[in-house]
Amino acid sequence: MYPAEFAYLRPPDLDGLYTALAQHGDGAKLIAGGQSLLPMMKLRLATPDVVVDIGGARELRGQWRTEQGVRIGAATTYRELQRSPRTLALLPGLAGALEVIADQQVRARGTVGGALAHADPTADLPAILLALDASVDLHSRQAERRLALSDFITGVFATDLRDDEVLTAVEASEPPEGSGGAYTKFEQPASHFALCGVAAVLTVEAGTVRRARVAMTGVTAMPSRLSNVERALTGCRADPAALSESATVASEGIEPLGDLHAPPEYRRHLLEVATRDAVRTAAARAGVRWSA
Amino acid sequence: MDPAANGTDVTVDLKVNGRHETRTVPARTLLVHFVRDRLGLTGTHVGCDTTQCGACTVEVDGVAVKSCTMLAAQAGGCEITTIEGVAPGDGDGLDPVQQAFWDEHGLQCGFCTPGMVMAIRQLLRDTPVPTNDEIRHGISGNLCRCTGYQNIVAAARSAARTSTGTRRSSRADPSATSTAPAGEVS
Missing domain, CATH: 1.10.150.120 ([2Fe-2S]-binding domain)
Incomplete structure (x- = not known):
């Protein structure tokens, strides 16, 4: 399969990206690792006139410690993140999520910014980043703005990114001391996409859950926080029974999608199972000890 | 490649199995087709063509990637190793x-x-x-x-x-060094 014909540009910096976007408008599409865009182009689901490679723009690479947490350049690959122990130490749950994204070859090319801009409803990364209170930086030549990740993703493959904007970075927040994180996923075995994935970041103090961030992916049109579960967890004793109980409200008010891999009822079931596993694992990693 | 190019062809300049190669190809050429059809290195296979089967795996700057899901243009300036290039010496031996x-x-x-x-x-x-x-x-x-x-x-x-221990030091992967990768949080 070949993509439809296009012109290829690789500007040397962020300013060059703005120029290319200004020149070609909505006929232009930014490409990073291409692990999502190229398959769509090969299927002719995307047929841009101009493909603008962000690979030359060094401004989009790197990781920076911030007051809030870690700012990660949009062009950072999953593989680079996996090999960044200091970032992983600050962001509980991220390492485990990265490990189960696609496969090692895809992780070597796929980027953080690409995954978020693509907004695949079954992608893993948005779930853990939602649980880490992430926001995205969107830059155009004229302006810059920051959006909470939950406001940035607006639907199936849909975001608030404008035609003249570049997603330059994502900032994930370091949770308070005493936090642990986990990501539990049930995947489609060939594509490795999530039939259901749940990320949990819990802060536990003296045996009580003080703060909970729980988010899901793969179940509905877009990844989102599970506020029912978060409410059930906050203030609850961090013992296995209470943690498991919180998962029973996971699918309240949620209408899971169905496809040939998993009908809605199955996804509903997976959501509860994955939530239970993720919150229990996150609590254990936050330092909770209980006898089997 | 020339960043000012506006046509649908690109000139791709890269190194494959240690040899310099330059070809002008349609921009939509995937790396796997570049390697197989332009360079005649047919050891790299096209299996599913959908990033799932891995038959097209090659190394780009020392890291394994799926060449059906990378544009040849994106590999410009890179060092590629295909299955034909893994054997030591003049290719008579085996990796x-x-x-x-x-x-x-x-x-x-x-x-x-x-x-x-x-x-x-x-x-x-x-x-x-x-x-x-x-x-x-x-x-x-x-x-x-x-x-x-x-x-x-x-x-x-x-x-x-x-x-073990004999194949790690000569790789081009910059993130495989023992020091922190460039740009990591300090």
Whole structure:
């Protein structure tokens, strides 16, 4: 399969990206690792006139410690993140999520910014980043703005990114001391996409859950926080029974999608199972000890 | 390539198995087609063509990637290693991973084998002494419809035994160095 014909540009910096976007408008599409865009182009689901490679723009690479947490350049690959122990130490749950994204070859090319801009409803990364209170930086030549990740993703493959904007970075927040994180996923075995994935970041103090961030992916049109579960967890004793109980409200008010891999009822079931596993694992990693 | 180019052709300049290669191709040319059709290196296979089977795996700057899901243009300036380039010396010998596939009968029809070899080379660079679970996780982006994977896992184990410590230092992967990768949080 070949993509439809296009012109290829690789500007040397962020300013060059703005120029290319200004020149070609909505006929232009930014490409990073291409692990999502190229398959769509090969299927002719995307047929841009101009493909603008962000690979030359060094401004989009790197990781920076911030007051809030870690700012990660949009062009950072999953593989680079996996090999960044200091970032992983600050962001509980991220390492485990990265490990189960696609496969090692895809992780070597796929980027953080690409995954978020693509907004695949079954992608893993948005779930853990939602649980880490992430926001995205969107830059155009004229302006810059920051959006909470939950406001940035607006639907199936849909975001608030404008035609003249570049997603330059994502900032994930370091949770308070005493936090642990986990990501539990049930995947489609060939594509490795999530039939259901749940990320949990819990802060536990003296045996009580003080703060909970729980988010899901793969179940509905877009990844989102599970506020029912978060409410059930906050203030609850961090013992296995209470943690498991919180998962029973996971699918309240949620209408899971169905496809040939998993009908809605199955996804509903997976959501509860994955939530239970993720919150229990996150609590254990936050330092909770209980006898089997 | 020329960033000012506005047509649909691009000139791709890269190194493949140590040799400099320059070709002008349509921008939509995928790396796997560049390698097979333009350079005649047909050891890299096109299997599923959908980023799932891994038969097209090659190394770009020392890191295994799926060449059906990368534009040749994106590989401009990079060093590519294909299955034809892994054997030591003048190509008469075998890479330790290839030898291990021979020893352990790690292939039947052989279609997935070039990609499996490239994937396992990557696995062993990252994890020189992998567990069986780590091996299976490492090759989860490669599909084999013949072997049931048992002998492929055995081959990876065998290659790990013979190559531990001898194949890690000469790689181009900048993130494989023992110091922190460029740009990491400090």
